[in-house]
Structures are given as structure tokens and as C-alpha cells.
Amino acid sequence: MPIFEFSCQACGLRFEKLTKIGEEHNIKCPACDSGEVKKEFSIFSSAGSATSSGNACFSGG
């Protein structure tokens, strides 16, 4: 199941929810229980720009 991201138009809460096909228009805000939620573009974790921090120096000697 795809995870869609929604943003509540009432309170502005952004939340993710596992949504079935055709159920995405039947989502309510978990905070204020409002149906005025807008589906955001869900970003699937594919391109991860992780900063390579910490240099492990293996100096043999």
C-alpha cells in the first residue's frame, strides 16, 4: 500500500497515511477530524542525500 501525505486545510497539520486505492478521498485529519485534507505529493525514499560525516581513517602502521 502506498503512503500518501496529506495536509489538513483546517488546522494545517501534515500527516502520512496508508491509503488504499480509492480511499484517498476519504481521509480525515487525525487532529481535528476535518475532511478538508489535501493530498500532497508523497516522496518515496529513493534519492537520499545523506551528508557523509565522519571520516574513518584507517592508517596502518
Ligand SMILES: [Zn+2]
Ligand atoms: Zn486538521
